[in-house]
Amino acid sequence: MEDIEDLLIGSSRSEAPPGFRLPLAAAVGVGVGTKRNQLSSSLPSPAIPGTQSDSEYMAGQLSAFGYSLSDNPDLADLWLINTCTVKSPSQSAMDTIISKGKSSNKPLVVAGCVPQGSRDLKELEGISVVGVQQIDRVVEVVEETLKGHEVRLFTRKKLPALDLPKVRKNKFVEILPINVGCLGACTYCKTKHARGHLGSYTVDSLVGRVKSVISDGVKEIWLSSEDTGAYGRDIGVNLPTLLKALVAELPADASTMLRIGMTNPPYILEHLKEIAEILRHPCVYSFLHVPVQSGSDTILSAMNREYTVSEFRTVVDTLTELVPEMEIATDIICGFPGETDEDFVQTVNLVKEYKFPQVHISQFYPRPGTPAARMKKVPSNVVKRRSRELTNVFESFTPYSGMEGKVERIWITDIASDGVHLVGHTKGYIQVLVLAPDNMLGTSAMVKITSVGRWSVFGEVIETVNHVSDGKALNKLVPNQDMANLCGNPAKNGGFSEVQESCACGNDSCCSQDTLDNSDNSRQNQSKRNFIGWMLRKRKHLHKKVERELASGYVKKQEGSMREWDFVDKALLGGISISLLTIIALVVVALTFRVIWSQ
Template identity: 40%
Template sequence: MIKVHVESYGCSRNRADGEIMEAILLNAGYELVENPENADYVVVNTCAVKDPTELKMAKRIKELLDSGKKVIATGCLVHVNPKAIDPRVSGILGVKSIDRIAEAISVAERGGKLISVEGWRERNLDKLELPRLWKPGVSFVVPISEGCLNACTYCATRFARGVLKSYKPELVVRWVKDALARGYREIILSSEDTGCYGFDIGTNLAKLLDEITAIEGDFRIRVGMMNPNHTLKFLDELVEAYENEKIYRFLHLPVQSGDNEILRRMGRTYTVEDFEEIVRTFRRRIPNLNLNTDIIVGFPGETDGAFHNTIELVKRVKPDKINVSRYSPRPGTIAARWKQLPGWLVKERSRELHRLRLQIAYEINKTYVGKTVEVLVHGPGKKGGTEGRTFNYKEIILDAGNPGEFVKVKVTWAGSTYLRGVLEED
């Protein structure tokens, strides 16, 4: 029997794509193995969000090929920069061709090479109609759409995922129900931009959340990243949906820059003031909101004044977490053609923002020490102990706990990136 190992990189959306391919391979009679060393074929489900990520993907594929493994390349990189894919691979599948993974291996076994990337925009693949591998755990990713409605000048992911295709609410709800019936207690709603979910089919994210929270049972929903320009269109309705206790008090709202001119150059179609209005509205009605945002430093044209505006925005808004990225030009994007900032300057700004974001995060997390919070236990933690997530999706390390249980925890320690706590006696 042919043995296959699937490894997925990048976002939770890609993780779901990997589980789809694993289910298809199993149904086709292939054996899945955990260790790539034991595999005949390795499927590398790539990410291409940043230049360093692309280099990592190319290096991984080369390593596998050099070790004698046969490799099928899938994911965003095959769209964004196909030249980065080693020509020795046994097959190449685009993000809307993952349903052909078993066929790709079959073709390779016969000495051929299936390449299914071109024409992907015309493929109307509904991934919620495909099987998924149900892996052990507390958390399950449910994709709600693919693609987006933005045209950011720096983003290459849209070249892979395309224009928005929202999945039918009834299919999303069915997958959530199936996951809960199998014992999962945390549902991650994933998309390139959850904020524009449903705009192409006459609905929106708030309505979808209302349908999901109406499902019986004790579970939690983590809503994936949403862009401010779309969130504004149904803000009050969305905040009202968030008031349901089944939804984590967690908001991932990327601002990318604190300067309106840079936002315009980025093609972001919202202002700093728009971002702050959303944050104020959420915080007014959702206590203890865990605000996560993304910021790109060193974007072409970012002056000292523009970067200063970003620093000042961070000091005003005080996000719980900031994902700081150093700008790197991506193939085929508009911004890649513009004059780039010196690498030393981008690094310097990144370090300054990183220091500030750790300081703010620590100040916020310290306020939880001594308090009792509800936690969903996940399992063994990478930092030791048992990992869990608080009611607002903060990571917390516990002294004990059974995966899938909701427990009361007293917070005993706080760092910049996570908390520690002990179970409270009944």
Template identity: 65%
Template sequence: MEDIEDVIGSGAPPGLRFPMIAVGMKPKKLQSRKMEDIPSLNIPGTQTIYIKTFGCSHNQSDSEYMAGQLSAYGYAINDNPEEADLWLINTCTVKSPSQSAMETLILKSKSARKPLVVAGCVPQGSKDLKELEGVSIIGVQQIDRVVEVVEETLKGHEVRLLKRSTLPALDLPKVRKNRFVEILPINVGCLGACTYCKTKHARGHLGSYTVESLVNRVRQVISGGVKEIWLSSEDTGAYGRDIGVNLPILLNAIVAELPPDRSTILRIGMTNPPFILEHLNEIAKVLCHPCVYSFLHVPVQSGSDFVLKAMNREYTVGEFKVVVDTLNQLVPGMQIATDIICGFPGETDEDFAETIKLIQEYRFPHVHISQFYPRPGTPAARMKKVPSRTVKNRSRELTSVFESFTPYHGMEGRIEKIWITETATDGIYLVGHTKGYIQVLVVAPKSMLGTSTYVKITSVGRWSVFGDVIEIPDDNICGGGDVLMGDSAIFGLSKDGSCSIEETECYACDCEERCNDMDTHKVSTNITNQEDRRINGGSSNYYSSMKHGVSLRWLISRKQKNWLGSKDGRTSGAGEKEEVSRELARFSYIDWALMGVMVLSFACAMISAILYFFIVNSS
């Protein structure tokens, strides 16, 4: 759940402002290397580059942009560090383990006598770090000049490029790790001042891309075959506050560009509670859209108001609950992920018990649990620490509580639409996600990568579910007016097939009421009847089993009509007979042909058996 960029001259969209401090390059020959050890110095663009990325999806997007520019210039990108002529490490400063892994990799590159460029948050936020001595570094706002830095480093120079005035353009060359997924940075930096966070030291204050530049990028990647678009930033909810717009304005503009056939779906990135509280209804409406995942990552970090105040998180546990309860109430099948930091300085046993209580109450399907690590230069690093043994024990206890949940229990037998975008690490399964962003593993040909399809859920695990690909008739697809099975397909498109939120129609029982409530809903902490939603992963199990020996088309239509026909999902016997007659009348010629073949085969088998009986008896 997990869930960005400067060229001299034109390219950066307006409104992207950063203080310009210094750009420097100091020629310095590598002390431990001879010139003959450096390959192809006189032919730039012929070398092989190994890129290693640590951290969030924002960092992954940065690496993809750097790989794209290097590839466009002729450099080869190789996943094998031993075969590479230069290593490029894109770093993360959020946690100590990530930085420790970076330091280990730097030592390995020096031992292997490989030219090295270090990019990302660590050099940007800690440029005087001892481990960075003697290596080239490039900051988070200068990735569009990575070719220059690589060229000079291959010549034996040490380059330090850390400060620029604008962000790079979004249309730079890009080599995606997953060709079907576009990680789209919508802003950099944040407006918060969390006492434990080092990222703001690197990414800086909020800087947002314009709505126009982001919409243009969406059009570009959709035309290039992208099937998932991830909006990424340090805080998605803060988008636009520096340029006079907000997140709902951006989301509505992007959704209007999504294909009406639902072949491309949008995922909204991590957002902190303070900046979405005032936009909950608008964001809920977007999350209900059939082209948007009903999923959101909202970090809480602690269940104690005392700890949240010490963290300077700028919200209370009650306000976090308002966010979760409101989205659960207004968005069918809503899935929410959150983060917890165990052992923050000053956290008592009572504070930690409040965190346990919060996680048990909501039973989140995804919780990212971290032990507190003091980051140099942050206020929290100077606070009195909780003993390390206590921190580890709390982390283990919370992990045990979280792993006891069964968030996908009851999904067996349901029909879900999924978007398939990758192959599992075992090479056997393809990986797709439901509209609620539940991971589904299916055995299917790799030609299905980059497609959306329907699956029947066959079994569930702790972290994902398993499904079989099935075929749904065209007249049951979104836009045809019918309701599909499972929460992932409650909402149809408008009658003209467009994906605009204003025209999205709501169907099926209380789902229409939920949509209508979005415009008038008043936020309240006294939202009730949520326990079933939390236990069942945010949705009801409308379809628990499939009967054999009937046409799938007839079964889907019959169950839909049963569900819509009454509140408890049952109809009268006479009504069922009428429905069967109507569905039989709608059989296609192929259906009748298949039935005829089956009847003829049965008759032939019976005749053969009778003839055999008479022959045996007569002899």
């Protein structure tokens, strides 16, 4: 079953190269089933805060109850559809899937924001529904629906437990909800209708969950929320308090990284210096998703966003100044009701000024029941034109130029969509694609950037990074202890970077120590890592990959890249030749001994 949000996401990214990942990566729908019953589900993208976490929890509970996971909806006896209400097309896609299910006589369960925020939808008549506050009862709903009963569960007075069974889409990534709902009242958004007022998990419960997932082998923890900056305001704490507590539990070798979730400007403004201090921490990605939505104060006021463009600039400027390698992603809505040409020009100028490396551009869609739906709309042809224009401006940037030749530490957690490269991220959460064996997933490595694309960069693995096993936590945001394993500036260790850069851990003195594996041991270990399988995988996909990249212009054409692949061919041919000669020699020796023995 197609992921609902996959039908929408990337419409402006359809020509992105293989391996491209949004900073909030797209999900893959999974299904559930038992030996007696086959069930399928459609799960939304984590580009929408909270949705994939809910999906993973529901899949985990069904799996723990004896259901298996399946991708084939045609064989299913029940379809489970998780939805999002942020965008109108998501609901349209849900309606389409429901129609298909009904025409196929499939029992249906609809979960998520759409039924929670719009309980009286005609499309939901006769269908079992589980709201966002009742995901811990999904097994009960599925069981009753398979028996022919209609179940509708919506409200509860407490948050679902964090330790529910869970099936992660990526076993190295934990999506951890820190709160649900929000404090805002944006005129275009229906999320609050669905997820309600702010409800925060306690610091202790979140710390306990972090300890648990680290012991499970998780290498990235993504904090999920409708508004991370608002965390704790309902329970008397704040985001910096939580982040300091979580960071104290991260492994001392920075083998597990923390990524702070999306935050709106109003609630982070008062904590900027504390947040910057945390973002400098070697176990926290120097990356933050801060939606601006418009470069016009007039439109921000109409949206009821509760901040000005100047305040957004303060957030970006302060974090960029205080945090090395800081990367800011943002969102823009084109064609909000009342947006004039001048308003749009202000938005374009803001994007041009900051040259954000990641921008999610969407067209305004009226959500039924929201104030914006009653406002006078901008003509659709104007909205589309503005969206195209802003997309062209954004795609004209080359945010990663100048990285060629640099050496970066990356954390590798995924396989690219081309099936060849592994996906890693720098401290600033820049995507790096590398050719490496699959068993490097979940590890950290030093890479030399070899070429630069529009959406990501390509690197060559130099060394894997040593991981200590003493289990000590980094409980100081600017550590003054021996932190050799947290730093990684090879320029000070005979590395490749011509420009001396400050240490990633914020303590330059620690960078004078050796932070990499012993070269000889590392190379010996590397040679044992499924070398033949890796070479065959590279050989199989290489030429098509290079042709696609060169044809689309996403990577610079380099003679060396073709020579690299020629080496692979030669290596494979040489290995085959040596194997054949060895076999022939062994046969000759065996025959010789046999003749001698017979005499």
